[in-house]
Amino acid sequence: MAAADSSWFPALSLGVSLFKCLFISAYHSTDFEVHRNWLAITHSLPLDRWYHENSSEWTLDYPPLFAWFELALSQGARLLHPPMLLLSNLNYSSPEAVLYQRLTVICTDLLFLYAVRECCRCVQEQKGSRDVLNQPSFVLAVLLLWNFGLLIVDHIHFQYNGFLFGVLLLSMAKHMQSLHLQGALLFAVLLNLKHIFLYVAPAYGVYLLRSYCFTQDNSDGSVRWRSFSFLRLAALGGIVLSVCFLSFGPFILMGQLPQVLSRLFPFKRGLCHAYWAPNVWALYNGLDKTLTLLGVRLQLLQEAELPKASMTGGLVQEFQHTALPSVTPPVTLLCTVLSILPALVSLWRRPRSAQSFLRCLLLCSLGSFLFGWHVHEKAVLLAILPLSLLAVQNREDAGIFLLLSTTGHYSLFPLLFTCAELPIKVLLMLMFTLYSFSALRHLHRGPLLLPLETLYLGGLLPLSLCCDVLLPLSPWGARLPFLPLLATSLYCSLGIIYCFLRLYCSMLRGGAERPKQP
Amino acid sequence: MQTWSLVSLCVLLGLAVRWGVSLNSYSGAGKTPMFGDYEAQRHWQEVTYNLPVQEWYFNTTKNDLNYWGLDYPPLTAYHSLICAFVYNGVSLGFALWGVLALGLGWDALGSVAFCLALNYKQMELYHALPFFCYLLGKSVKLGLMGRGLFLLVRLALTVLVTFALCWLPFLSDPGQAMEVVRRIFPVARGLFEDKVANTWCSLNVLIKIRSILSSDSQMYLSFACTLLAVLPSCVRLLTKPTFWQFKLALANSSLAFFLFSYQVHEKSILLAALPACLLLNDLPLMAIWFLHASTFSMLPLFLKDGLLVPFVVTSLGFLYFSIYLLSALERCSEEELRLGAYHKLLFCLPKLDLAWIVRWKFYVSVSVMAGLSIAAVALAPPPHLPDLFPVLVSIASFSHFLGTFIYFNIVQFSEPPSRKSQKKNN
Numbered sequence: 028m029a030a031a032d033s034s035w036f037p038a039l040s041l042g043v044s045l046f047k048c049l050f051i052s053a054y055h056s057t058d059f060e061v062h063r064n065w066l067a068i069t070h071s072l073p074l075d076r077w078y079h080e081n082s083s084e085w086t087l088d089y090p091p092l093f094a095w096f097e098l099a100l101s102q103g104a105r106l107l108h109p110p111m112l113l114l115s116n117l118n119y120s121s122p123e124a125v126l127y128q129r130l131t132v133i134c135t136d137l138l139f140l141y142a143v144r145e146c147c148r149c150v151q152e153q154k155g156s157r158d159v160l161n162q163p164s165f166v167l168a169v170l171l172l173w174n175f176g177l178l179i180v181d182h183i184h185f186q187y188n189g190f191l192f193g194v195l196l197l198s199m200a201k202h203m204q205s206l207h208l209q210g211a212l213l214f215a216v217l218l219n220l221k222h223i224f225l226y227v228a229p230a231y232g233v234y235l236l237r238s239y240c241f242t243q244d245n246s247d248g249s250v251r252w253r254s255f256s257f258l259r260l261a262a263l264g265g266i267v268l269s270v271c272f273l274s275f276g277p278f279i280l281m282g283q284l285p286q287v288l289s290r291l292f293p294f295k296r297g298l299c300h301a302y303w304a305p306n307v308w309a310l311y312n313g314l315d316k317t318l319t320l321l322g323v324r325l326q327l328l329q330e331a332e333l334p335k336a337s338m339t340g341g342l343v344q345e346f347q348h349t350a351l352p353s354v355t356p357p358v359t360l361l362c363t364v365l366s367i368l369p370a371l372v373s374l375w376r377r378p379r380s381a382q383s384f385l386r387c388l389l390l391c392s393l394g395s396f397l398f399g400w401h402v403h404e405k406a407v408l409l410a411i412l413p414l415s416l417l418a419v420q421n422r423e424d425a426g427i428f429l430l431l432s433t434t435g436h437y438s439l440f441p442l443l444f445t446c447a448e449l450p451i452k453v454l455l456m457l458m459f460t461l462y463s464f465s466a467l468r469h470l471h472r473g474p475l476l477l478p479l480e481t482l483y484l485g486g487l488l489p490l491s492l493c494c495d496v497l498l499p500l501s502p503w504g505a506r507l508p509f510l511p512l513l514a515t516s517l518y519c520s521l522g523i524i525y526c527f528l529r530l531y532c533s534m535l536r537g538g539a540e541r542p543k544q545p
Numbered sequence: 546m547q548t549w550s551l552v553s554l555c556v557l558l559g560l561a562v563r564w565g566v567s568l569n570s571y572s573g574a575g576k577t578p579m580f581g582d583y584e585a586q587r588h589w590q591e592v593t594y595n596l597p598v599q600e601w602y603f604n605t606t607k608n609d610l611n612y613w614g615l616d617y618p619p620l621t622a623y624h625s626l627i628c629a630f631v632y633n634g635v636s637l638g639f640a641l642w643g644v645l646a647l648g649l650g651w652d653a654l655g656s657v658a659f660c661l662a663l664n665y666k667q668m669e670l671y672h673a674l675p676f677f678c679y680l681l682g683k684s685v686k687l688g689l690m691g692r693g694l695f696l697l698v699r700l701a702l703t704v705l706v707t708f709a710l711c712w713l714p715f716l717s718d719p720g721q722a723m724e725v726v727r728r729i730f731p732v733a734r735g736l737f738e739d740k741v742a743n744t745w746c747s748l749n750v751l752i753k754i755r756s757i758l759s760s761d762s763q764m765y766l767s768f769a770c771t772l773l774a775v776l777p778s779c780v781r782l783l784t785k786p787t788f789w790q791f792k793l794a795l796a797n798s799s800l801a802f803f804l805f806s807y808q809v810h811e812k813s814i815l816l817a818a819l820p821a822c823l824l825l826n827d828l829p830l831m832a833i834w835f836l837h838a839s840t841f842s843m844l845p846l847f848l849k850d851g852l853l854v855p856f857v858v859t860s861l862g863f864l865y866f867s868i869y870l871l872s873a874l875e876r877c878s879e880e881e882l883r884l885g886a887y888h889k890l891l892f893c894l895p896k897l898d899l900a901w902i903v904r905w906k907f908y909v910s911v912s913v914m915a916g917l918s919i920a921a922v923a924l925a926p927p928p929h930l931p932d933l934f935p936v937l938v939s940i941a942s943f944s945h946f947l948g949t950f951i952y953f954n955i956v957q958f959s960e961p962p963s964r965k966s967q968k969k970n971n
Contacts, residue, residue, distance in 0.1 A: 038869055045862040049565030051854055126854075447568060454561040458554060465550035 035159055036147070036168060040140045043172045044133055047182045051129045052122075054445045059185040060118050061085040062097070062128060067114045069094050070101035074277055078287045083117055088290045092219035092274040100131050132181055132189065139193030143171045145200035146416060149381075153470075163419040166466045170415040171196070175436045175459035176408045179452060184442050188405070191221050192412055199388070199413065203381040207239040211263050215270035222291055226395035226409060230388040233371045235263055238379035248378035297401060298354050302512050304404040305438045305519035306397040307362075308354065313517050318350035359400040366394035373534055382417070386534045389413050393527045397520075404442070407435035407523065418467060423533055425467045426475035427526050430484065433460055434522035437487050440495075441512050449495070483522060490518055562862075566855040636666035637819055643676065644795070644823065648788055652680060652696065653703045660707035667730070671802040671816045675794035678779045682786030736763045740935040741811050742842045742942035743804045744770070750936065767807045774801035774950075781957055789827075793957040795820035800950040804943075811846055814839040814946075828956070829873035830882065834907055835949045837864055841914045842942030844921060845935040853922060864911070877904055886959040910945065917941060 064083045072080055077087055077094055087094060104112055104127055111124040147164040159165055181189045198213035214231055217224050240263070243254040272279075278287050303309040321327075348354065370390035377383045392409040396402055411432050418428035436456060443452050468475060476484070494511035498504050639662030646655030659676050663669045680700055687693035709716065716722060736745045736755055745767065748754055758766065778797035782790050799817040803809055818839045825832045840860055847856045868874055877900055884899045891897065921934040 034869070038866065041865060042862065045858045046562065046565070048854060048858045049562065050568065053565075053568045450564050451561065451568070454557055454564060458557045458561060461550060461557065462554055465547060469547070 035165060036144055039168055039172055043178075044136070044140075047133050047136070047178070048129075050178075050182045050451075051126060053183050053451070054443065054448050055120070055125070055183065055185040056442070057085070059120065059125070059128065062185070062187075063111055063119060063124060064114075064117075065089075065094070065097045066101040066104055067112050067116070069098040070105065070112045071114050075281050075283065078278070078283060078290050080114075082114060086290060088293065090219045090222050090274060090291060091278060091287070092216065092270075093221060095274075096220065103127070103131070128185070129182070132185070132187060135187060135190035136181070136193070139177075139189040139196070140172070142193040142196035142200065143168055146171070146196050146203075149200055149203040150416070150419060160466075161469060163470060166470055167415060167419045169466070170418070170463060171412060173459065173462070174408075174412065174415075175432075175455050176405070176411060176439055178455060179436075179439055179443060180405050180408070183448060183451070186405070188408065191217065191224075192408070194220065195224065195227075195409075196412065199385065199416070202234070202384060205381075207235060208262060208266065211235060211239075212266050212270065215267045219270055219274035223406060223409070226399070226406070227388045227391045229367060229371055230374065230384065230391045233374050234384040234387065236260075237375050238384070239263065244378050249376065293401075298359070300401060300403055302404060302441050303516040304396070304402040304406065305434075305516045305523055306399070306402055307520070307524065308359070308398075308402075309516045309520045310524075311351065311354065312348070313513065315348045315351045322350055356400045359398055362398040363395050366398050367391045370394070370531065370534060377537075383534075385413055385417060386530070389417070390527070390530055390534060393523070393530065397524060397527060404438050407431075407438060411435050419470060422471045422475065425471050426477075426480070427529050427533075429463060429467065429475055430480055430522060431526040432463060433484050433487065434519050434526070436460075437491070438515060438519035438523075440491070441515060483525075486518070490514065562859070566852075566859065636662045636669055637815065638662075639665060640669055640672055641819065644792075647676075647679065647791065652683070653699060656680065656700050656703045657707050660704055660711070664708070664711040668813055668816055671799040671806075671813070672795055672820075674775055674779050675782060675791060675798045678782040678794065679786050679791045682783040685783075686786060736767060736807060737809060739811075740845060740932065740939045741809055742814070742939040742946060743806075743809050744943070744947075745805075747940050747943045750940065764807055767805055770805040771802055774805050778954060778957055790957060792820055792823050793953055796824065796953050797950065797957060800946060800953070804946060804950060811843050814842055817946075825867070825871065828882065829867070829871040830877045830903070830907065831949065831952060833864070833867045833871070833873050834910065835945070836867075837911065838914065838942055838945035838949075841918070842938065842946075844918055844938050848921065857918075874904065883956045883959055886955045890955075913941060 060083075064085045065087055068077055068080050068087055077091075080086065101112055104124075107127055108121070108123040110116060110121070111119055111127070113119075147168050150164045150167055152162055152164060177189055177192070180186050194213055194217045198210045198217065201207070201210035201213060211231070214224070214228075218228065237250060240256055240260045241250050241252070241254050242256050242259070243251045245251050275284065275287070278284055298308050299312060303312060367390060370387045374383055374387040389410055392406075392413070396406050396410060399406075411428075414424065414428045414431060417424035419425070436459065440452060440456075443449075494515055498511050503510065639658050643655045643659035643662060646652070646658055656676070659669070659672070663673065681697070684693040684697040684700070687696060689697075712722065712725075737743065737749075740746060745754060754763065775798050778794045778801070782794040796817060799820060803813055803817055818836055821832045821835050821839075837860065840856070840863070844856065847853060882900060882903060884903070887899055917934070917938055921938065924934075926933040
């Protein structure tokens with residue numbers, strides 16, 4: 028390429044934005060109707076009805092700042108295509124409505140593009156290499172901009188993750204540039220946009236306390252207790268509280284806070300989503316099912332005593348386990364906290380460094396993914412995207428990234444189950460996997476995966492063949508429609524748990540081998 | 546990054562873009578001609594592997610990135626495939642195999658491939674003359690008394706055998722064969738149909754030829770004009786059978802046929818787009834300009850089939866990325882654009898900076914095409930001129946194609962730049 032060094036970023040961004048436009052008419056999930064309904068709610072109803080409205084099953088369950096965002100979008104809809112804003116127009120998806128909403132996703136992705144550019148700036152360049160394709164910042168830009176998960180979830184399945192992850196990445200970039208107040212502000216905004224980011228709030232809390240409120244370290248890297256700055260703590264608190272007040276304020280004043288919170292945290296939805304996210308509870312469920320079957324076979328359990336519907340019915344409801352003890356929300360909370368506690372402690376005890384923060388954030392998001400209540404499989408993106416930043420700088424992280432991203436992305440396959448989208452998801456998956464493998468191997472000069480890990484990833488191919496081709500066509504296909512999803516879920520959870528453990532090992536092993544970060 | 550992974554990525558990206566475009570089809574979930582598309586894409590992969598050794602004399606990294614641009618032209622060419630218009634890709638693919646084989650010096654294989662292409666779609670006759678002249682010229686150059694004659698005989702036999710094999714079921718009864726021929730060449734259908742960007746349709750705006758001349762004289766007129774248009778290029782190729790001349794002759798011949806032939810459809814511009822892609826590396830700006838114009842010429846068709854969004858996306862993408870990756874706007878000095886001959890033609894105006902003029906013409910033309918596209922979508926035509934926009938589009942495209950035709954002819958007749966200056970440009 029004879030182009031200047033900095034012109035590759037606009038080229039990549041334009042390319043991916045144009046590419047996203049091609050999927051405007053592709054399949055979209057019920058999330059499309061969800062957002063259309065929210066546009067209608069925020070536009071047609073007064074503020075005090077927003078969190079009470081339930082004429083549609085897709086009630087408003089994001090924090091108020093997102094509702095304000097939808098209100099802003101609805102103004103555009105009002106000018107272009109008013110019928111989509113009618114509450115009664117359930118499942119309305121005219122071409123204009125689809126075009127408008129898809130374009131809003133593509134346009135709000137501009138924030139994501141900006142955030143990626145900021146992250147690329149924080150990455151150390153390799154000295155002496157003039158080849159643009161081999162620069163860490165270029166590889167990072169491609170891994171983030173063309174991330175398979177985001178393309179599939181945002182631009183086909185339909186969600187606003189790009190924009191939200193943009194805010195997260197921007198916040199992370201600000202912390203890496205030591206602009207902690209800006210980073211905190213962005214994170215507070217993010218929490219008020221989508222509360223799933225509470226998963227990583229502990230990492231932020233500990234890091235900001237450790238690295239911002241305590242202004243100095245001792246020579247051995249431990250915290251200097253005397254350097255605590257109340258002013259800084261007050262500034263942080265002020266920022267967070269004011270953002271929360273801006274967002275929740277009107278509802279607190281109207282006394283609707285309990286209602287809002289009940290909408291935000293619907294614990295009645297069951298331990299697992301309709302499709303089990305590949306986490307620990309999926310394995311637990313699988314074990315429960317196996318033991319139940321065994322128990323029935325060995326006549327330790329009576330079949331008549333078993334609950335009729337099962338968790339594999341594909342519905343979102345609360346159910347009990349049969350052979351193993353049932354899991355309740357407090358239990359999952361405890362497990363999550365226990366899983367991330369060592370990481371938080373390790374972050375506290377380390378000298379201040381943005382890389383440790385990143386690692387802890389990663390572990391918090393993975394820990395919450397693995398042990399959380401009613402986790403969606405899309406939440407794996409919360410781990411894959413930040414890991415990309417580490418992958419381009421560190422050899423070991425690159426290996427873990429390859430494993431996590433391939434497994435995590437594969438676990439998103441069931442989201443697109445229509446025939447027309449099958450080639451797309453296969454092609455995009457191949458593209459991303461091919462690129463990540465070859466670029467990272469070239470960057471770090473050499474193989475990155477152990478033979479066992481390569482074997483595991485290789486197993487995804489026969490798994491996909493079985494699930495997408497063989498099982499549906501076989502005689503069991505009709506009787507056990509959930510079997511492919513179950514198999515995918517269980518297989519992927521093994522990989523993700525393994526990555527979690529490996530990341531933990533690398534964090535706890537300490538920062539001796541890691542390259543110095545600016 | 547390694548070559549194979551870059552190329553595979555480009556192929557996958559090309560496939561993904563095409564599938565994305567196909568998701569926009571008019572009838573909801575139209576059948577995508579996957580075989581045809583895949584076949585053509587695989588050919589592009591081969592082209593990027595093999596042709597670099599032959600002609601493109603750049604180092605490997607630059608090479609691969611250049612060919613990312615190459616993945617877009619087939620897409621602009623295959624937009625029309627998505628309107629349930631299947632398997633254009635196969636005949637074009639075979640033709641490309643033919644060109645590739647000739648480029649590598651495998652003449653017999655190239656002939657076989659081209660015969661297959663020809664037997665797949667008779668439109669490939671647009672490319673037939675250059676193939677013929679190139680191979681004939683090559684044989685003559687090798688000496689008609691020795692190896693040349695041997696080559697000629699071998700090629701003739703190959704062609705005959707291939708044709709015989711393809712037409713085997715029909716050869717038993719000459720009447721059947723004639724019927725097939727009559728069906729492939731429907732001479733009763735008139736000089737042109739609908740709005741197509743060639744001479745006759747554009748001329749028809751001023752003079753109603755279709756009503757003035759009888760059907761037979763229309764046929765003779767178009768035959769004569771086509772022959773006249775294609776003759777200079779083919780004769781030049783006969784005398785100088787090099788691969789460079791061959792590529793230019795392919796472009797010239799297909800353009801000549803498109804502009805002057807009988808019963809031409811808009812989609813036939815794909816046959817001219819194929820050689821233009823082969824010229825992307827040598828004459829980037831002109832090739833990109835022509836390819837963009839060829840997609841634009843099919844705009845009325847796209848609008849009819851509801852393919853506005855893919856049209857906009859792929860046109861913008863192609864224009865931006867081909868110019869960016871091939872550095873087309875930087876590589877347009879007078880020498881690189883082979884404008885030397887124009888200087889000689891315009892000898893009365895010696896002080897013109899032709900390169901600057903060409904660049905500005907490019908900008909103006911792209912703006913005009915963009916403006917016409919927007920107008921065609923946003924504005925309603927006046928009631929007494931219901932076909933205003935398709936006609937405007939076809940006239941604008943026609944002027945582009947005519948200009949490109951003249952340009953490629955002039956380039957074919959001018960001397961290729963010396964090796965030294967080529968190395969300097971690399």
